[in-house]
Each structure stands twice: as structure tokens, then as C-alpha cells.
Amino acid sequence: MAATPTACLIVIGNEILSGRTQDANLAYVGRFLGELGIRLAEARVVPDEETAIVEAVNQCRVRHRYVFTTGGIGPTHDDITAASIAKAFGVPFGRNAEAERRLLAYYPPDKVTAARLKMADMPEGVELIDNPVSAAPGFVIGNVFVLPGVPRIMQAMLDGLKARLQGGPPIRSRSIVCFASEGEIADRLATIQEAHRAVDIGSYPFMRMGTPGTTIVFRSTETEAIDRAATAFLDAMRQAGVATSEELLV
Amino acid sequence: MAATPTACLIVIGNEILSGRTQDANLAYVGRFLGELGIRLAEARVVPDEETAIVEAVNQCRVRHRYVFTTGGIGPTHDDITAASIAKAFGVPFGRNAEAERRLLAYYPPDKVTAARLKMADMPEGVELIDNPVSAAPGFVIGNVFVLPGVPRIMQAMLDGLKARLQGGPPIRSRSIVCFASEGEIADRLATIQEAHRAVDIGSYPFMRMGTPGTTIVFRSTETEAIDRAATAFLDAMRQAGVATSEELLV
Numbered sequence: 001m002a003a004t005p006t007a008c009l010i011v012i013g014n015e016i017l018s019g020r021t022q023d024a025n026l027a028y029v030g031r032f033l034g035e036l037g038i039r040l041a042e043a044r045v046v047p048d049e050e051t052a053i054v055e056a057v058n059q060c061r062v063r064h065r066y067v068f069t070t071g072g073i074g075p076t077h078d079d080i081t082a083a084s085i086a087k088a089f090g091v092p093f094g095r096n097a098e099a100e101r102r103l104l105a106y107y108p109p110d111k112v113t114a115a116r117l118k119m120a121d122m123p124e125g126v127e128l129i130d131n132p133v134s135a136a137p138g139f140v141i142g143n144v145f146v147l148p149g150v151p152r153i154m155q156a157m158l159d160g161l162k163a164r165l166q167g168g169p170p171i172r173s174r175s176i177v178c179f180a181s182e183g184e185i186a187d188r189l190a191t192i193q194e195a196h197r198a199v200d201i202g203s204y205p206f207m208r209m210g211t212p213g214t215t216i217v218f219r220s221t222e223t224e225a226i227d228r229a230a231t232a233f234l235d236a237m238r239q240a241g242v243a244t245s246e247e248l249l250v
Numbered sequence: 251m252a253a254t255p256t257a258c259l260i261v262i263g264n265e266i267l268s269g270r271t272q273d274a275n276l277a278y279v280g281r282f283l284g285e286l287g288i289r290l291a292e293a294r295v296v297p298d299e300e301t302a303i304v305e306a307v308n309q310c311r312v313r314h315r316y317v318f319t320t321g322g323i324g325p326t327h328d329d330i331t332a333a334s335i336a337k338a339f340g341v342p343f344g345r346n347a348e349a350e351r352r353l354l355a356y357y358p359p360d361k362v363t364a365a366r367l368k369m370a371d372m373p374e375g376v377e378l379i380d381n382p383v384s385a386a387p388g389f390v391i392g393n394v395f396v397l398p399g400v401p402r403i404m405q406a407m408l409d410g411l412k413a414r415l416q417g418g419p420p421i422r423s424r425s426i427v428c429f430a431s432e433g434e435i436a437d438r439l440a441t442i443q444e445a446h447r448a449v450d451i452g453s454y455p456f457m458r459m460g461t462p463g464t465t466i467v468f469r470s471t472e473t474e475a476i477d478r479a480a481t482a483f484l485d486a487m488r489q490a491g492v493a494t495s496e497e498l499l500v
Contacts, residue, residue: 014452015452015454015467016276016280017280018280018423018469019281020454021277023273024272026267026269026273027269030266030269034269040269041302042297042302044295045276074455076439076453077443077444077451077453111434115436115437116433116436171268182326182365183369186326186368187363187364187365189326189327193327193328201328202264202265202298202328203326203327203328204265217270
């Protein structure tokens with residue numbers, strides 16, 4: 001999948017690292033990008049600390065076509081993502097007039113607080129990302145897309161970016177469940193991976209009602225290549241007397 | 251929390267980045283370490299690619315007291331963590347006699363496959379990590395602890411390491427729910443954070459039955475400092491007419 005552009009996700013927040021909050025954004029962003037033909041090739045989780053955010057953003061933005069950040073753009077004292085990103089890019093940080101206009105239009109006058117307006121403080125020269133849920137916009141600077149951490153809002157904002165992201169051909173996948181443990185099929189599977197280099201074959205063990213099984217996932221931008229590898233695998237399992245089924249995706 | 255040692259978690263696996271599998275190890279490891287007085291200060295998710303694993307391990311092991319990896323130590327062709335870690339440390343990679351002995355003792359003779367024995371291939375000179383669930387051991391090399399990705403097995407192995415990990419004082423936390431949105435309490439909260447520097451105060455918005463609220467989390471190694479900050483916060487909310495309650499942890 002050499003022609004597939006890559007992306008990195010930077011999840012920002014002490015609560016993810018402390019284990020207080022289970023991250024739900026990584027899996028969503030990974031699937032979203034895969035459908036657009038962009039491979040999420042790296043993710044990092046960093047605390048609400050300027051040096052950590054600056055370092056992660058600057059290391060990742062030169063290595064990937066796109067960088068996404070989630071978290072730390074709310075109204076409270078621990079929301080330091082926007083200021084940290086201004087520092088990463090070496091640009092001034094201050095009030096964005098259009099973002100402020102959107103916040104003033106959204107909140108009733110008696111609900112406008114200094115803290116809420118802080119959400120309009122951004123690096124200079126950014127492009128806003130629309131927030132159809134709660135007004136406060138994200139922003140794009142260079143190849144870095146800055147999004148909130150609340151999954152429902154993040155997802156709505158990410159969906160709005162679809163037309164703007166340039167992917168390669170969509171990454172397809174096909175999953176086959178087989179009722180044998182990894183260790184029993186691994187040698188045959190390695191031979192099949194060797195013979196089907198255009199397909200990335202993953203092997204994921206599971207245990208169902210005390211019985212071990214393995215899900216094999218075939219991923220590629222080429223549907224035909226996936227089907228050739230899957231057929232080879234199904235043949236090998238048939239010869240080995242191992243039952244298989246296509247995984248039903250829910 | 252300057253005296254608290256830090257750790258990094260490296261989650262290894264294409265399936266996490268593609269969004270096929272929801273990671274469950276980060277939150278568990280974060281909580282586990284916090285109880286031992288070790289702060290999970292960074293996490294990375296990397297694909298099953300040698301260069302990515304080598305780079306992450308070598309960047310992180312010089313920065314943290316401990317590095318943990320999860321994933322990629324099973325029997326299949328995509329399990330390349332052990333070999334990659336040998337490369338990161340520049341040591342030979344080959345069969346570990348004691349690990350092989352454990353696998354041979356665990357599997358019935360007709361279930362011993364070349365692929366299963368591959369799980370005994372490790373960097374030279376490692377110390378094994380016991381696996382009370384499925385025999386195949388993890389290993390420690392330098393300050394890097396190499397664990398499997400399956401949560402149930404990873405957790406059992408991590409629990410066995412408790413006595414071996416040197417933490418600082420345990421990191422305590424207290425959570426207070428308040429029935430106002432972040433934007434309405436943020437200014438008061440910033441003042442309290444300013445006055446209580448020994449406490450790390452986090453603010454996490456939620457929506458319950460259409461009503462916005464905020465959970466405030468006070469974290470510190472000093473219980474008294476937490477209580478002072480929490481009391482100041484409760485007083486401020488009382489003055490502002492905002493209802494609060496201690497969060498019931500389940």
C-alpha cells in the first residue's frame with residue numbers, strides 16, 4: 001500500500017493516560033480515514049502539557065500528509081492545545097474574529113463568559129473547522145487538523161472534512177473467522193502472506209465459549225488481491241480440516 | 251508531581267490503527283501504574299513494522315523509567331515485536347531455552363507447532379515475565395517490559411509485575427460532579443488551579459438527559475492537598491448556586 005497517504009492522530013489529555021477516560025477517538029478516526037484511502041500510520045497520546053504537545057505536533061507533521069489532534073480545545077484552564085499549536089508553528093496566538101462571532105451568535109448573551117470566548121483564541125491565520133453541534137470551531141493550520149475530544153462533536157466535525165482530505169484508493173478489508181487457534185494455522189498463514197504481498201494479512205485470536213478461534217483480516221486497496229489471498233486461505237483451511245466462516249460485520 | 255516516575259506505553263498492532271480493534275490496554279495500564287505511583291506520561295500506537303517499533307522503543311526508553319509494550323508476540327507472521335526489540339537493543343535474537351521449556355510443558359505434544367515455538371524466540375539475555383493464563387512468557391530487557399495484546403492475558407501478566415516496579419507515592423484522585431457546563435465554571439476553576447499547584451485539576455464535560463454537567467477530577471500524591479482544592483471548589487460552587495455531588499466510582 002505504498003501509494004496510500006498516511007496520517008497521525010495525537011490524542012491530548014491527562015484523563016486518557018490516567019485511565020479515567022477510555023479513548024474512543026482513535027478507532028473512529030482510523031476507520032474514517034481508511035474509507036478515504038488514508039492510512040492512520042501512527043497515534044500518540046500526550047498529556048495536557050505544552051512541551052509534549054509541541055514536540056508531538058512538530059515530529060508528526062513532517063512525516064505524514066495529515067495530522068489530527070483531539071482534545072484540549074474547551075474553555076477550561078487545562079485546555080491548552082490551541083496555544084501549544086501556535087507555539088509549535090511559531091505563530092502569534094490570539095482572538096479569531098470569525099470564531100468569536102460564531103460563539104456570540106450561539107450563546108444567549110447571559111451565557112457568554114470570558115472562558116467560553118477563550119475558545120476563539122487560536123493561532124494566527126488558521127482556517128476554521130465547522131462545529132455543527134456546539135458552535136465552537138476547530139481549526140486547520142498547515143496539515144494539522146485540531147478537533148475537540150468529545151467523541152460526538154469530534155465525529156460531526158470530522159465528517160464535515162471529508163471533501164477536503166485527499167486520499168488514495170479506499171482500503172478494503174475482508175475478514176474470515178476460523179475455528180482453530182493461531183498457533184495451529186500460523187505456518188500456513190505465513191506461506192500465504194509470502195505469496196500475496198499486495199495484501200496485509202492480520203491474525204487476531206479470540207476465545208468463544210471456551211473454544212479458541214482466529215479472525216484473519218485481509219487488507220489492501222486491491223479487491224481482487226484480497227479475494228485471491230482469501231481464497232488461498234480458505235483452500236488451506238479446507239485441506240487442514242479447519243472450519244471457517246466469513247465474519248459478519250456489525 | 252515531580253517526584254513521580256514516568257512510564258510510556260507502546261501499543262503495537264495494525265488492527266488498533268485501522269480501527270478494527272478498540273484498544274483496551276491503555277486505560278488499564280494507566281490505572282494500574284497510577285496505583286503504584288507511576289505516571290503514564292506518554293503512549294504511542296505503532297503498526298506491525300520493524301522500523302516503527304524500533305524507533306518508538308528507542309525514543310521512549312531513554313525518557314521514562316519504564317516502557318511497556320503490548321501486542322505482537324504471538325505465533326503468526328505479523329508478530330514481529332520480539333525481533334524488533336532485539337534490533338532496538340542491538341542484541342542477538344534467538345531461541346530462549348526456558349521459554350521453550352515452558353511452551354513444551356504447556357502444549358500437548360501433538361499441539362506443538364513450529365509457529366508456537368516461535369513464541370520462545372527472544373532477544374538474548376532477557377528476563378521472562380510469567381504468563382499464568384497461556385504459558386507463552388513476555389520478557390523484560392533493560393527498562394522495557396514486553397507484554398501480549400490480548401487484554402485478559404496482558405492484565406494477568408502485568409499484575410504479576412507489581413512487586414518489581416518501583417513507584418513513588420500512589421497518585422490519589424477525587425472527582426466532583428457539578429451541574430453546570432464547563433464554560434460557566436471555568437473562570438472560578440482556573441483561580442482554584444492557580445492557588446493549588448500541588449494538585450492537577452482536570453475538567454471533563456458531559457451531557458446527561460439533555461443537561462450539561464462537568465466532572466472535576468483532582469489528582470495528586472497528597473491527599474490533604476486534594477481535599478483543600480476540592481473544598482475550595484465546593485465553596486465556589488455553593489457561592490455560585492451550582493449543585494454538586496461526589497462522583498460515585500463504579
